[in-house]
Amino acid sequence: MRTPLIAGNWKMNGLSADAVALADGVVQRVAGLDGIETVICPPFVHLPGVAGRLSDGIHLGAQNCADAGQGARTGEIAADMLADLGVRYVILGHSERRQFYGEDDATIAARYAQALGAGLRPILCVGETLEERDAGRTQAVVAEQINGVIDRLGSDTGLGHGVIAYEPVWAIGTGRTATAVQAQGVHAFIREILGERQPGLADTMRLLYGGSMKPANAADLLAQPDVDGGLIGGASLDAEDFAAICAAAARG
Ligand SMILES: O=C[C@H](O)COP(=O)(O)O
Numbered sequence: 001m002r003t004p005l006i007a008g009n010w011k012m013n014g015l016s017a018d019a020v021a022l023a024d025g026v027v028q029r030v031a032g033l034d035g036i037e038t039v040i041c042p043p044f045v046h047l048p049g050v051a052g053r054l055s056d057g058i059h060l061g062a063q064n065c066a067d068a069g070q071g072a073r074t075g076e077i078a079a080d081m082l083a084d085l086g087v088r089y090v091i092l093g094h095s096e097r098r099q100f101y102g103e104d105d106a107t108i109a110a111r112y113a114q115a116l117g118a119g120l121r122p123i124l125c126v127g128e129t130l131e132e133r134d135a136g137r138t139q140a141v142v143a144e145q146i147n148g149v150i151d152r153l154g155s156d157t158g159l160g161h162g163v164i165a166y167e168p169v170w171a172i173g174t175g176r177t178a179t180a181v182q183a184q185g186v187h188a189f190i191r192e193i194l195g196e197r198q199p200g201l202a203d204t205m206r207l208l209y210g211g212s213m214k215p216a217n218a219a220d221l222l223a224q225p226d227v228d229g230g231l232i233g234g235a236s237l238d239a240e241d242f243a244a245i246c247a248a249a250a251r252g
Contacts, residue, residue, distance in 0.1 A: 008236025025239025061089035067110035079118035105148030171211025187226035
């Protein structure tokens, strides 16, 4: 039995007062929901402010962590610094990091290893561009992204207690969502990869869908057998919308 997980990725939005108000709005609406886990991932600078507002079952997440331990890495944040603030989850390999900051499988794997080492739960993002989907390369791209991390982590640790988020790049912030059937197809494929590479995790690892998930389409997506939750961008900036998605996950 996989507990549904709904994670809100606030991306680079909000000043400190906005972050606290949004966290309060989420806690107020989500705290009573049973049977789901909720994570909110504010920008780094808002982590301490938001940490003090959360209640049981609502965890703190970060949007990245460094690919090395503390030291000479200007502008980076080490995984143990995040753990020290009460962060439990960390998003890694988001397509915006891959696209705008050139993060590749090697750096993502190094970040993943750092996160596991600090006791954080990585949320590894994978997904194809529209061009890749149109060229029939969705499975190849997703497999390459997952295997690229597993190969570098080595068999001792593997993906550990992480989570995978399937986020088709063409659905992120575009209002264009993968259909429930498309999402389920890729999630089932990811489970096949896990079955081959990390058999112990194939049934237990949670697979999130991300890409224009909203209250209107959440129930349909979350009803799919291999969709165990969502990684929510735009809709996580509205406490009511985010709570409605959490409620759909709790009902499903
Ligand atoms: O991390 C979240 C994803 O990028 C999805 O963003 P979105 O819900 O705004 O499409």
